[in-house]
Amino acid sequence: MAVVRATLCVLVCLASAWQSPCAEPAAGERIRLPAARDVKIDGGFWGPRLKIYQEKAIPHSWQYVAGEIRALQKAAGQPVQGDLNGTWGEANLYKFMETVAHSLGTHPDPVLQKRMDEIISLIGAAQRPDGYAHAYIVNSGKPPWDPAFLDGSHDGYVLGHMIEAAIEYHASTGKRSFLDIATRAADQAYEHFLGKNGQPGFCGHAELEMALVELYRVVPEPRYLELARAFIEWRGRNKVKPAGPTPRAYFQDGQPLREQRTLEGHAVRAVFFATGATDVAIETGDADYRLAANRFWDSTTLRRMTITGSIGPRKEHEAFGEDYELPNNGYYESCAACGLADFAQRMFMLERQAESADVLERTLYNAILHGISLDGVSSYYGNPLSDRDNPRYNSWVCCPPNLSRTLFQVGRYAYAYSDSAVYVNLYIAGSASLPLKAGEVKLNVATEYPWDGRVSVKIETDAARPIALNLRRPAWCPAAKLTINGQLVEPMPLTERGYICIQRQWKSGDTVELLMEMPVQRIEAHPNIHDCAGKVALQRGPIICGIESLDNDGRTDLELGADPAFQVAVERDLLGGVTVIRGKAANGNPFMAIPFYAMANRAKSAQEVWIKQAGITPGSEWWTGQLYRPLKLDRK
Numbered sequence: 144m145a146v147v148r149a150t151l152c153v154l155v156c157l158a159s160a161w162q163s164p165c166a167e168p169a170a171g172e173r174i175r176l177p178a179a180r181d182v183k184i185d186g187g188f189w190g191p192r193l194k195i196y197q198e199k200a201i202p203h204s205w206q207y208v209a210g211e212i213r214a215l216q217k218a219a220g221q222p223v224q225g226d227l228n229g230t231w232g233e234a235n236l237y238k239f240m241e242t243v244a245h246s247l248g249t250h251p252d253p254v255l256q257k258r259m260d261e262i263i264s265l266i267g268a269a270q271r272p273d274g275y276a277h278a279y280i281v282n283s284g285k286p287p288w289d290p291a292f293l294d295g296s297h298d299g300y301v302l303g304h305m306i307e308a309a310i311e312y313h314a315s316t317g318k319r320s321f322l323d324i325a326t327r328a329a330d331q332a333y334e335h336f337l338g339k340n341g342q343p344g345f346c347g348h349a350e351l352e353m354a355l356v357e358l359y360r361v362v363p364e365p366r367y368l369e370l371a372r373a374f375i376e377w378r379g380r381n382k383v384k385p386a387g388p389t390p391r392a393y394f395q396d397g398q399p400l401r402e403q404r405t406l407e408g409h410a411v412r413a414v415f416f417a418t419g420a421t422d423v424a425i426e427t428g429d430a431d432y433r434l435a436a437n438r439f440w441d442s443t444t445l446r447r448m449t450i451t452g453s454i455g456p457r458k459e460h461e462a463f464g465e466d467y468e469l470p471n472n473g474y475y476e477s478c479a480a481c482g483l484a485d486f487a488q489r490m491f492m493l494e495r496q497a498e499s500a501d502v503l504e505r506t507l508y509n510a511i512l513h514g515i516s517l518d519g520v521s522s523y524y525g526n527p528l529s530d531r532d533n534p535r536y537n538s539w540v541c542c543p544p545n546l547s548r549t550l551f552q553v554g555r556y557a558y559a560y561s562d563s564a565v566y567v568n569l570y571i572a573g574s575a576s577l578p579l580k581a582g583e584v585k586l587n588v589a590t591e592y593p594w595d596g597r598v599s600v601k602i603e604t605d606a607a608r609p610i611a612l613n614l615r616r617p618a619w620c621p622a623a624k625l626t627i628n629g630q631l632v633e634p635m636p637l638t639e640r641g642y643i644c645i646q647r648q649w650k651s652g653d654t655v656e657l658l659m660e661m662p663v664q665r666i667e668a669h670p671n672i673h674d675c676a677g678k679v680a681l682q683r684g685p686i687i688c689g690i691e692s693l694d695n696d697g698r699t700d701l702e703l704g705a706d707p708a709f710q711v712a713v714e715r716d717l718l719g720g721v722t723v724i725r726g727k728a729a730n731g732n733p734f735m736a737i738p739f740y741a742m743a744n745r746a747k748s749a750q751e752v753w754i755k756q757a758g759i760t761p762g763s764e765w766w767t768g769q770l771y772r773p774l775k776l777d778r779k
């Protein structure tokens with residue numbers, strides 16, 4: 144009997160060591176992101192893409208920052224010839240430098256690094272003795288942080304992007320000089336606003352708030368967090384006199400944070416502001432900021448976001464509209480989509496909900512990737528869902544370097560960790576090395592995602608303690624299976640936060656496989672979105688597809704019947720390698736849909752994401768907590 148009991152105990156003990164339910168994270172246990180150089184991206188969907196950006200987009204971009212470099216030379220007292228930059232131009236240089244810094248983290252390039260070091264020396268030489276560093280203002284003789292022009296100025300926007308570039312360059316190369324320049328400039332801003340003779344104010348284009356919190360994470364001086372918070376607190380309180388008639392909501396000065404229910408005004412400024420407020424919530428634990436972040440998140444993602452993950456439909460003031468105001472030919476600036484990716488990442492860090500990473504994935508694979516051409520050298524300022532014959536162009540007002548710096552961060556969007564947990568938010572072929580308190584965890588991911596729903600995660604380190612591995616279960620996925628070392632795990636260990644969580648003492652070689660069904664889904668939109676009434680969008684995995692006229696006999700106005708007989712095909716020679724959807728329209732004609740991100744990369748063509756669908760009866764089923772959902776034609 145004793146032997147039987149002992150045997151039972153061994154079996155039970157082995158089972159519990161093998162896998163135990165995931166505990167809720169301990170209060171105060173922070174989420175951290177890996178450095179770009181700690182995530183290697185090899186092959187799959189992203190490897191070739193990042194190679195194109197490295198080999199084509201970076202060399203192509205230098206010509207567009209020449210005026211900014213000349214402005215730095217002039218501010219440094221060097222003789223220059225040729226045009227200088229405009230008020231916000233230096234932000235483009237810094238966004239580009241951040242792009243290069245990300246690239247250097249995983250692909251060292253001595254020539255590129257030398258060029259970066261030369262520009263960093265120039266930035267240092269152009270910096271005033273008090274630390275102020277915006278060369279446009281220095282060259283033009285205008286006052287720094289001009290309170291009479293704060294609503295239209297870009298001092299903080301430029302400084303914010305400088306700080307972010309400096310942080311990435313330090314993380315990628317270990318060199319401190321750029322970070323030292325950035326901290327001196329941040330110290331000047333602190334002295335100007337919160338020093339002995341400080342005056343309330345803020346930059347009309349939010350960005351510095353989130354950059355200061357990022358700086359605080361690297362250089363933990365409380366003054367950086369304090370200044371970020373002050374810029375948010377001063378808004379909406381008549382602290383700054385606008386220079387012109389622009390509505391205050393345009394630059395997020397309409398209401399104080401605690402009274403603001405929705406994101407309003409210029410979409411890029413608004414989403415950057417929301418990201419900064421969320422960053423402050425993460426670092427301070429302030430309940431008011433957390434509530435505000437959640438209000439902004441819900442109002443944006445449940446009522447004001449396209450199916451492709453774009454925001455900001457209005458051309459006037461490049462602004463958010465009312466709830467459900469989402470015209471298919473709207474404005475939808477690329478920078479706003481990039482901002483939404485960062486907001487989503489910060490919301491994940493704050494709330495650890497898979498739903499935040501679902502939005503990150505939606506905007507990344509659709510709106511953001513659509514912004515940049517497949518050859519990496521041209522871009523779209525806007526990303527409408529219905530378009531006609533518009534060529535790509537390369538206006539360097541703001542979007543191209545923002546797209547590249549965002550796309551190069553895909554590895555940082557993919558992973559996160561806390562003291563004893565790992566999160567895999569995006570499924571990307573390659574490897575990651577995560578320095579947990581409980582010991583370093585190395586992962587190797589093999590997958591053809593987003594074309595295929597099979598993901599293999601191999602652990603390459605022996606863990607000293609149990610670690611919770613959290614795999615995001617995407618909201619688009621109708622059914623999935625999980626195996627650990629080939630053994631099916633049932634039921635799926637799904638947490639309330641939307642993660643498949645396995646806690647165990649991992650051994651090198653342990654392999655988790657996630658098999659996600661990836662059918663073609665017809666998605667309907669909330670009936671309040673007028674432009675989508677009676678229509679569906681085609682989605683497979685995270686990829687939204689649409690119709691281009693040049694694949695469909697010059698037409699985009701097809702209508703689907705009850706069964707379009709969808710067929711999925713891998714087309715390796717089309718548009719850099721895509722999976723297309725073919726089917727039959729209601730009239731029997733064949734059609735083909737391609738990924739939204741790959742549209743407008745060939746000859747002139749009309750494009751439509753939302754397609755007419757026969758048999759839709761709107762309003763027959765409640766909409767709760769969703770803006771888009773799979774169509775059920777047979778519901779009563």
Ligand SMILES: [Zn+2]
Nearest residue numbers: 476478541542
């Ligand atoms: Zn832009």
